[in-house]
Amino acid sequence: MRVLFSIMPATAHLYPIVPLAWALQASGHEVRVASHPDMAATITAAGLTAVSVGRPADLGALMRDGASDQCLEQITEALEIGSDDLNLRNAIRYYTLAGVSLYFPTDPQRAESDRAVDDLVAFARSWRPDLVLWDPLVLAAPVAARLSGAAHARVLYGLDYVGWAQQRFTERIGRRAQPLTEHPLAELMRPTLRRFGLDFDAELAVGQWTLDLLPERMRLPVDLRYTALRRVPYTGTTTVPQWLYDEPKRPRVCLTLGMSTRKFLSGHGASPIADIFGLVEELDIELVATVNSAQLADVEELPDRVRIVDYLPLDLLLPTCSAVVHHGGGGTFAAAVAHQVPQLIPAPGEGGDRVAFARYVEQRGAGLTVSRTDYSADVFAEQLFRVLHEPSFQDGAAGLHDDMLATPSPRDVVPVLEKLSDRYRR
Numbered sequence: 488m489r490v491l492f493s494i495m496p497a498t499a500h501l502y503p504i505v506p507l508a509w510a511l512q513a514s515g516h517e518v519r520v521a522s523h524p525d526m527a528a529t530i531t532a533a534g535l536t537a538v539s540v541g542r543p544a545d546l547g548a549l550m551r552d553g554a555s556d557q558c559l560e561q562i563t564e565a566l567e568i569g570s571d572d573l574n575l576r577n578a579i580r581y582y583t584l585a586g587v588s589l590y591f592p593t594d595p596q597r598a599e600s601d602r603a604v605d606d607l608v609a610f611a612r613s614w615r616p617d618l619v620l621w622d623p624l625v626l627a628a629p630v631a632a633r634l635s636g637a638a639h640a641r642v643l644y645g646l647d648y649v650g651w652a653q654q655r656f657t658e659r660i661g662r663r664a665q666p667l668t669e670h671p672l673a674e675l676m677r678p679t680l681r682r683f684g685l686d687f688d689a690e691l692a693v694g695q696w697t698l699d700l701l702p703e704r705m706r707l708p709v710d711l712r713y714t715a716l717r718r719v720p721y722t723g724t725t726t727v728p729q730w731l732y733d734e735p736k737r738p739r740v741c742l743t744l745g746m747s748t749r750k751f752l753s754g755h756g757a758s759p760i761a762d763i764f765g766l767v768e769e770l771d772i773e774l775v776a777t778v779n780s781a782q783l784a785d786v787e788e789l790p791d792r793v794r795i796v797d798y799l800p801l802d803l804l805l806p807t808c809s810a811v812v813h814h815g816g817g818g819t820f821a822a823a824v825a826h827q828v829p830q831l832i833p834a835p836g837e838g839g840d841r842v843a844f845a846r847y848v849e850q851r852g853a854g855l856t857v858s859r860t861d862y863s864a865d866v867f868a869e870q871l872f873r874v875l876h877e878p879s880f881q882d883g884a885a886g887l888h889d890d891m892l893a894t895p896s897p898r899d900v901v902p903v904l905e906k907l908s909d910r911y912r913r
Contacts (some may be wrong), residue, residue, distance in 0.1 A: 541603025553585030586624035638911035690852030815841030830854030
């Protein structure tokens with residue numbers, strides 16, 4: 488079987504699918520991973536074959552431009568999201584729709600200059616995959632699958648905002664009072680679909696089925712076919728540093744803000760770096776901070792027992808840690824769950840999945856969070872002390888780990904994908 492993955496140009500979108508791609512290769516299937524040219528080296532470093540489409544992409548600029556895009560604003564307004572769910576609205580408005588617009592831009596001139604959809608379709612028609620597994624923001628992938636006759640499914644690394652929006656639009660079109668006259672995603676995609684002789688339908692937004700890497704309890708209320716898939720954490724590769732050989736003399740705490748936060752969100756929102764540095768002596772801990780020079784700009788003096796590492800795969804570090812302080816990213820959450828490490832998520836920003844992960848960790852008793860409005864150095868110190876010393880948080884972390892082990896692994900899911908591919912491909 489030939490399997491084509493199609494992902495957004497970001498490590499946070501590549502890393503979740505790597506273990507599944509490995510499992511498919513180990514089962515004898517051919518695998519390719521399509522993304523923009525700036526991702527090729529990262530894809531091949533993971534032991535996978537890259538296919539470059541379109542031009543290098545600046546996701547930070549895409550998000551900033553999307554914030555002022557009135558067409559995306561109108562699509563969001565059509566969802567009629569209540570004022571009491573600002574996080575859902577922001578996630579869809581500023582992250583989901585901005586990502587979708589990379590392949591289906593509202594500006595016709597940009598559509599002519601970026602040929603990512605055409606490149607992906609051309610490769611699919613040439614290589615003829617049996618199955619296309621796609622990032623939920625890459626709506627170019629189901630187009631390529633449809634035109635090449637492949638079965639296709641989404642791989643969720645976060646909450647299913649596109650599925651939720653698709654269901655909401657469908658409900659609004661069918662209702663009597665103030666119905667939508669047209670599906671907003673169909674309107675956005677129509678110029679490109681017409682070039683390929685296609686009409687919009689639900690499969691071009693949500694796939695023929697969906698692989699879900701999130702815990703089932705975190706799912707949004709969406710009526711779609713989901714196949715649960717264990718998220719096996721992959722956070723890159725390196726040589727094990729010698730200092731990790733020795734047992735920590737004090738509780739070791741990992742501080743990480745994640746790769747995507749570094750790249751796209753630097754300088755926006757509260758950061759616990761200076762606060763946690765000031766607590767090293769008070770709490771008698773050892774701190775390993777995976778941060779870069781830009782994130783250390785406000786730190787005047789580096790305390791003893793603080794080790795700065797520009798980047799270290801969490802699979803190597805977290806087994807030696809008593810707690811992890813992080814930004815609420817899905818990759819860090821998954822690594823913490825895999826290694827049963829209690830979590831502290833200070834001041835997660837609105838929008839995206841960070842608030843959802845923070846709430847889920849707290850609800851399951853595996854850690855604590857604090858809102859931006861309540862955040863202070865004193866509150867942070869109290870929270871970290873509790874996470875380190877109250878046994879209930881270790882019990883909660885163990886509970887999340889048990890749930891993870893009960894979820895089908897990538898190897899377990901390969902036969903499922905084989906059967907579904909046979910059913911859906913043309």
